[in-house]
Amino acid sequence: MRYDYVPLPERQPIKWPNGAHVALILTFNLETWDLTKPTKEKYYAGGPPILPDVLAGDTPDFPNYTWREYGQRVGIWRLYDLMDEMGVKASCTTNAVTFERRKPMVDACLSRGFELLAHNWEQGELLTDFAHDPARERDIVLRSLEQYEKYVGRKAKGWLSSSLRSTTKTADILAEYGCTFYCDLMNDDQPYLLGTNHGPIVAVPYSNEINDFTLLTRRNHTTDEYRDILIEELSVLHQEGATTARIMNVGLHPHVSGRAYRIRALREFIAYAKSLPGVWWATREEIAAWYLQNHQNHFPGQG
Numbered sequence: 001m002r003y004d005y006v007p008l009p010e011r012q013p014i015k016w017p018n019g020a021h022v023a024l025i026l027t028f029n030l031e032t033w034d035l036t037k038p039t040k041e042k043y044y045a046g047g048p049p050i051l052p053d054v055l056a057g058d059t060p061d062f063p064n065y066t067w068r069e070y071g072q073r074v075g076i077w078r079l080y081d082l083m084d085e086m087g088v089k090a091s092c093t094t095n096a097v098t099f100e101r102r103k104p105m106v107d108a109c110l111s112r113g114f115e116l117l118a119h120n121w122e123q124g125e126l127l128t129d130f131a132h133d134p135a136r137e138r139d140i141v142l143r144s145l146e147q148y149e150k151y152v153g154r155k156a157k158g159w160l161s162s163s164l165r166s167t168t169k170t171a172d173i174l175a176e177y178g179c180t181f182y183c184d185l186m187n188d189d190q191p192y193l194l195g196t197n198h199g200p201i202v203a204v205p206y207s208n209e210i211n212d213f214t215l216l217t218r219r220n221h222t223t224d225e226y227r228d229i230l231i232e233e234l235s236v237l238h239q240e241g242a243t244t245a246r247i248m249n250v251g252l253h254p255h256v257s258g259r260a261y262r263i264r265a266l267r268e269f270i271a272y273a274k275s276l277p278g279v280w281w282a283t284r285e286e287i288a289a290w291y292l293q294n295h296q297n298h299f300p301g302q303g
Contacts, residue, residue, distance in 0.1 A: 001171040002195035003185075003203065006299045013244035014190065014298050016290070020280035021241025022234065023287055024273055025249045026266075027206070028079055028114075030094040030105045031123040031162075033068060035060055045124045047163065047213055047253075068255045072102050075258020080108055082263060086270045090252075091283055093119035093160045096147035110152065115283035117183070118148045120162040128165040141173045157285045158183060160206060172196040181288035189237065189246045191291040192299060202288040204247070211251035216262065227265035231272050238276055247287065 016023055033045045037057030044054075049064040083090055092109040094116060099106055109116055120127065121144045130137040141159075148156040158181040159174050166184045174182055175198040182194060183206045193200040208214055210233055215221045221229065230250060237246040250269075257266060273279050 001168050003192065004299065004301075006192070008190075008244075011190075011244070011299055012297045014294065016241075016245040016280050016282075018280070019278060021238045021245060021278040023245070023247045023280045023282040024234065025247065025282060025284065026083075026088070026090045026270075027249055027251050028076065028090045028092045028109070029119065029251065029253050030076070030092050030098050030102070030109065031068075031119065031253070032072070032095045032098045032101050033065065033124045034122060035065055037124065043124065044126070044163075048218065050217070071254025071256070071258050072105060075254035075256075076105050076108075078258045078260070078263055079252065079254055079266075080112070082267060082270075083112070083114075086267065086274070088270060088274070088281055089114050089283075091115040091117065093117040094148075095119050095123050095162070096121045096144040099147055099151040106151070115285060116148075116152060117158045117160050117284065118144050118156040119160050120144055121147075123162050126163055126165040127161050127167055127170060131167045134167075134169055137167060137169060138173055141170065142177065145177055145179075157181065158204070158288065160184065164206060164208065171201055172198060175199055175201045180292065181284055183284065189240075189248075190244070190298075191247065191287055191295075193291075193295060200292075202291050204284045204287050205249065207249045207251055210249065212256040212262075213251070213253055216256050223262050223265045226262065227268050230265070230269040234269075234273055234276070234279075238278065241278070 037043050039057035042054045043057035050067040051063045055061040092114050094106055121140050127137050145156050158179055160183040164184045171182045171194050175196040181202040181204045183204050185203050186205055186208055188205045191202050191204050194203050215226050234248055237248050
C-alpha cells in the first residue's frame with residue numbers, strides 16, 4: 001500500500017454530484033465478539049471496556065460482554081427506527097460471524113437498502129495480530145469476504161478492519177479481490193487513491209474522532225454536547241465544502257448511541273443535516289465510484 005502526502009492547499013478542488021458540499025455517512029457497526037478466547041492475555045473485545053480490570057480471554061467477562069450485547073438486542077433497533085422515522089439511510093459494517101450469530105441485524109440492514117461493508121471475521125480478532133504472518137491475515141480477509149458474498153449475494157466492494165487495525169498488506173489483498181474502497185485510514189476529509197500491487201483502491205476515510213465511542217464513552221460528553229459536536233463539525237465542513245467537497249463520517253455503535261437517553265442527539269443532528277442544502281447522503285460505494293471516475297487532477301501527478 002502506498003500513498004503520497006499531498007496537503008489540502010496543493011490539491012485541485014473537487015465537486016460532489018449536484019454541487020453538494022458534504023458527503024455525509026452515518027455508520028452503524030454491526031459487530032460481534034466471542035465471549036472467550038483461548039488465551040491468558042487480557043482480551044481486547046473491540047474497544048475499551050465499560051468496567052475496568054479486563055479479564056483474561058479464557059474467563060467470561062459478562063459485564064463488558066453484555067454491555068456490548070445490549071446494542072445487538074435493543075440499541076440497533078432503536079437506531080433503525082430512527083432512520084425509518086427520519087427517512088435517511090445508514091452505511092453498516094458487519095463482522096463475518098454476525099451473518100450467522102446475529103443474522104436479524106444484518107437482515108434489517110439489507111431489507112432497508114442500506115449499504116453493507118465487510119468488517120473482518122470477528123470483532124475481537126485484529127489483523128495486526130498477524131502483521132508478521134501474511135498467510136494468516138490473507139486467510140482471515142478472504143474468508144470474511146467470501147462469507148459476505150455467500151450471505152449478501154454479491155462481492156463486497158469495501159472494507160473496514162476491526163478497530164481499524166490493519167497492516168500494510170490489507171489494501172493489496174482487497175484490491176486483488178476486486179474491492180474498490182478501503183476505510184481504515186483516518187487522515188483526510190476527502191477521498192484519495194491508494195497504490196497497491198493490484199491497482200488503485202480508493203481511501204474513503206473513517207473517523208475515530210467523530211465517533212460515539214470516543215465522544216461518549218472515552219470523553220464522557222453529555223447528550224447535548226454530543227449533538228452540538230456533530231452539528232459543529234458538519235457546519236464547518238459544509239462551509240469549507242463550498243470550495244472543495246468534503247466527507248463527514250459519523251461512527252456509531254448500537255450499544256453507545258443506541259441508548260434511550262442518547263438517541264435524541266442523533267435525531268436533532270439528522271434534522272439539522274436535512275435542513276442544509278448541499279448535503280449528499282452518500283454510500284461509500286457511491287463515493288468510491290464517483291472518485292474513480294473524477295479523480296483526475298485532484299492530486300498533482302495522480303493519473
